[in-house]
Amino acid sequence: MSAGSATAPRSLFFLLSLAAATGVLRVRGQSTGFVSIDCGLSEQSGYVDDVTKLPYSSDAAFTDAGSSHNVSAEHVKPSSTKRYLSVRSFPDNSMASRSCYTFPSIVPGSKCLLRATFMYGNYDGLNKLPVFDLYLDVNFWKTVNISKADSVHTAEVIAVIPSDTVQVCLVNIGLGTPFISGLDLRPLKNTLYPQVNSSQGLVLLDRRNFGASDIIVRHPDDPYDREWFPWSNLSKWRGISTKEKVRLRPEDEADVHFDAPSVVMQTAITPLNASEKIHFSWDAEPNNVYPTPRYTSVLYFSELERNVVRLFSVTINGMLLMSRYTPRYLFSYAFYGIEHSYSSRYDFTIQATATSSTLPPIINAAEFFSVISTAKFGTDPQDVIAINAIKTKYQVKKNWVSDPCAPKTFAWDGLNCSYPTSSSPRITSINMSFGGLSGDISSYFANFKAIQHLDLSYNKLTGSIPYALTQLPSLVELDLTGNQLSGSIPPELLKRKADGSLNLRYGNNPKLCDQDSSCQPTEKKNSTITIYIAALVVAAVVIGLLLLLLLLGVRKKKGLVKGRVKPEHVASDVQSHSKNSNRYGLLQLDNRWFTYLELEVITNNFQRVIGRGGFGIVYDGFLEDGTRVAVKLRSQSSGQGVEEFLTEARNLTKIHHKNLVSLIGYCKDGEYLALVYEHMSEGNLQDKLRGGNSNIGCLTWKQRLRITLESAQGLEYLHKACSPPFLHRDVKTSNILLDENLKAKVADFGLLKAFNNDDDTHVSTARVVGTYGYLAPEYASAMQLTKKSDVYSFGVVLLEVITGKPPILQSPEPTNIIEWAGQRLGQGNIEDVVDMFMHGDYDVNSVWKAADVALRCTAQVPTQRPTMTAVVAHLEECLDLEESRTTGDINSNLNSCSGGEFNPNYNNYGVDHPTDTSQSSRTVDMGHSFGGGVATGPATL
Structure with missing residues (x-):
């Protein structure tokens, strides 16, 4: 079976598609996970079946092919089951054309029963009974041969599903238009039907309930919704029944493997004449794939008298299967385990042992299956995701349905694939010219890591x-001829062209430049040379100034050591302003206390600004031992500085974690308030993603994942390890700082708030503080603050990391990033969501999972959001996926992100002015449907 689905944006896309049909996925009791589809039913329609009490929905969310029809009036009867009144047909007349349904959100490796039903009903008015094939992913399932217009044909298979999706495909074999009436998926316990494994499945030939009336046993009597058809022959058999419950024998493993419902086992047959045998038979059903199919059976016995x-x-067929067997009273037994040699007909005989038995034989039920192979590999999942994303982006209308390469006879037009004997096919050639x-x-x-030939010539790229x-x-071979491409050709491609390892063609692209021509017009070349000369002159001047500043810096450092403040002077200064300190409740801090005079020396008289915000200004500085620090000095004009200063000072003395910025010391000297932090040389995450410096967009996907994971670990520490737990309240990309190794630390604890007790459900605050675009809806509207409020903000951060975009997008009109990303992800469009600066260099599954985590974090209902502990676990899985793709070090691209001077425009250490929404006239719109919808799905974090 296919290792990957043929629909690229698998888990998120289908979770969205099924959000409106959540009732289809979950019903009471054992039916959790059931999917019941009425094919051809109008979109958004649904009903509950009168017999099974199971909800049925339209097939619109599971396929985008075919057209809906109603059966003709002549075949509609008062007793007609509702699900057979409509069909979906697939009138593509080309041979070997596939039309597929996709079931999402399967647990990989699980065992499922899939059932397709067909009632022709002359829906097309042609009175032409079709014949077509069914496939389960890339493996043949059954040939559907419709013999009567008003009869129901059923195809049922039990198989192991290796991936998180499974497809049912109808294939045109030139004998009429494929159609379908209904489609069901029923998860099974993995212990059931042990004959089924990863390499073979069972296709039902018949399932019988001996001695029963004319009622078909299904759900809820059978928790797996198997269909048990009654079978009795009053001329040959006597029916036996009981109202007592028939139980499984716990000591018999075979019974657990099949678990026949008690209501089925409560009836049985025995011969009318004690000396007679029980005899019944099945006929084989050869097909174009298995002309001599293999068969197996399951026989059920229980004594009812x-x-x-x-x-x-x-x-x-005369071969002894079991001998001298005695069924136990009101206990079920299932006999199975052998494959029958091929025969066109299978005759079963049950005969009493003449010398010992006082009564004739008995049988309660039987199942008969053909054995099919499910060992064929689907196309490599990475290739499947990529080609489906390309199909969606360019709206390809060819035969691009289901698996791209398998089976080989169904390979997509324009693709060539390799077919290794023991692994998945790989796409080796793509031709999309013209x-x-x-x-x-x-x-x-x-x-496409195995691709050898790529032809995109003569398009409008x-x-x-x-x-x-x-x-x-x-x-x-790469052919880009005849497009409208612009810019420079990557030098690596030109180098490979020159050494003969790549046949590169790019003619008829007027704006495309190679190494032999300039991307600039000829008339500008002279001015360009002038600019280069001027730049060299400026560079020389700058180098001279830097050398001069370096000399001055050495002298300042020497002076700092020489003029160091003595401890006794510090103590006297503390006493001199202790009254002012007590007015604000300043407690004794374990960190170093600085005077304002010391701060002047450390910062070289506050010469170098590295950040500005509502609290004040952040300056670059050096301690006497050469340690670089950041000094956050409260501005006299700050209206909220003292309270936040004291909060941050107190809190930072209590919390210590590798992913939280460390407080080195503080200053409370008269009217001067300042905090001295460790210096984070690489600035903040916001500027790395979209700041105004040359390092914008330099982060790889692995680096981004590592940064968000470390940030999440810092928040997890605040939520879980601190006593009492702390809420950050202002989680955002500008408050995530990076050191020289791009290690992330969360900063700005001025808004930190503690829970009084671990059992608190929320904290009510007098005013909403935080940053617009990051505020959780329950906090912004009702001022109810919980740990899940930080989770929401972190979800916004994670979306920024994936997209490179700000939390509020301004074009064409203001839109929050959650809604923007959710709409595109809901359409399966990951490519338009991911930051273009990553240049497609990432594991797509890792990005999809991260996007799923982000949107779950931003669910409207707080209880539907994961904890930070769960977020950490899922981000670790995302990182594992990415690291399995490449063995490169997390800092492999560090040269493009580090080593430069600290940018003066960075707003680090939390100095961005937090928005007090209680005083703001702007509306904070946090509404989005995606997060809430996904959170109710079957893969809740």
Whole structure:
């Protein structure tokens, strides 16, 4: 079976598609996980079946192919079951065309029963009974041969699902238009039907309930909704029944493997004449894939009469299967385990052992299956995701349905694949020339690690050639001829062209530049040379100034050591302003206390500004031992400085974690308030993502994941390890700082608030403080603060890391990032969500999982959001996925992100002015549907 679904944006896309049909996924009792589809039913329609009490929904969320029809009036009867009154047909007349349904959110490795039903009903008015094939992912399931217009044909398979999705595909074999009436998925216990494994499945031929009336046993009597059809023959058999419950024998493992419902086991048959045998038979059903199919059976026995002795044997086609068996009273037994040699007909005989049995034989139920192979591999999941993303981006209308490469006869037009014997097929060639493609070149092309030939010639592609294409190890031919590409060709591609390892064609792209021509017009070359000369002169001047500043800095450091403040002077200064300190309740802090005079020396008279905000200004500085620090000095104009200063000073003396910024010391000297922090040389995350410096966008996906994971660990510490727990209240990208190794630490604890007790559900605050775009809805509207409020803010941060965009987008109109990302992810459009500066260099599954985590964090209802502990665990999984793709070090691209001077425009150490929404006239709109919808899905974090 397929290792990957043919629909790219798998887990998030289908969770959204099913959000409106949540009732289909979960009903009471054992039916959790059931999916019941009425094919052809109008979109958004649904009903509850009168017999099974199961909800049925439209198939619109599971396929985008085909058209809906009603059966003709002549085949509608008062007794007609509702689900057979409509069908969906797939009128593509081409041979081997596939039309597929996709079931999402399957637990990989789980065992499921899938059932497809067909009632032709002359829906098309042609009175032409079709024949077509069914496939389960890439493995043949069954040939559907409709024999009567008004009869129901059922196809049922039990199989192990290796991936998180499974597809049911109808294949046109040239004998009529495929159609379908209904489709069901029923999860099974993995202990059931042990014949089923990863390499083989069972296709039901018949399932019988001997001695029953004319009622079909289904759900709720059978918790797995198997269909048990009655079978009795009054001319040959006598029915036996009981109202007592028939139980499984715990000592018999075989019974647990099949778990026949008690209501089925409460009836049985025995011969009318004590000397007679029980005889029944099944006919084989050969098909175009299995002309000599393999078969297996399950026979069920239980004694229903007291104080009797039965002893009998079972044979099939004259071969002894079991001998001298005695069923136990009101206990179920299932006989299975052998495959029957191929025969066109299978005759079963149950005969009493003449010398010992006082009564004739008995049988309660039976199942008969053909055995199919499910061992074929689907296309490599990474290739599947990439090609489906490309299909969506360029709206490809070819036969691009289901698996791209498998089965080989169904491979998509324009693709060539390799077919290893023991692993998944890989896409090795893509030809999309003259395809009418527009827009830029999708970064997903860089995900085909086995691709050798890529032809995108003669389309309307614009933009530059993605650098990620240089990372394709097997690429030997790249044709970009006849597009509207611009910019420079990546030098690596030109180098490979020159050494003959790559056949690179790029003619008829007037704005595309190679190494032999300039990307600038000829008339500007002279001015360019002038600019270069001027730049060299400026550089020389700057270097001279830097040398001068370096000399001055050495002298200042020497003076600092020489003029160091003595401890006794510090003590006297503390006494001199102790009254002012007590007025604000300043407690004795364990960190170093600085005078204002010392701060002047440390900062070289507050010469270098590295941040500004509502509290004040942050300055660069050096301690006497050369340790670099950041000095956060309260501005005299700050209206909220003293309270936040004291809060931050107190809190930072209590909390210590590798992912929280450390407080080195403080200053409370008369009217001067300041905090002295460890210096974080690489600035803040916001500027790394979209700041005004040259390092914007330099972070790789692995680095971004590592940063968010470390930030989450810092918040987890505040929520879980501190006593009492702390809420940060202002989680945002500008409050996540980075050191020279890009290690992340959360900063700005001026708004930190503690829970009085671990059992508190929330804290009510007098005013809402925080930053617009990050505020949780329950906090912004009702001033109810919980740990989940920080989780919401972190979810916004994670979306910023994925997209590179701010929390509030201004174009074309103000939109929060949650709604913006949710809409695109809901359409399966991951490519347009991911930050373009990552150039497609990431594991797509890792990005999808991170996006899912982010949107769950931003669910409208706080209880639907995960804890920070859960977020940490899921981000670790995202990082594992990315690291399994590449063995590169987390700092492999560090040269582009570090080593420069600390940017004066960085707003680090939490100096961005937090928004007091109680005094703001702006409306904080936190509404979005995606987060809430996903949080109620079946994969709750």
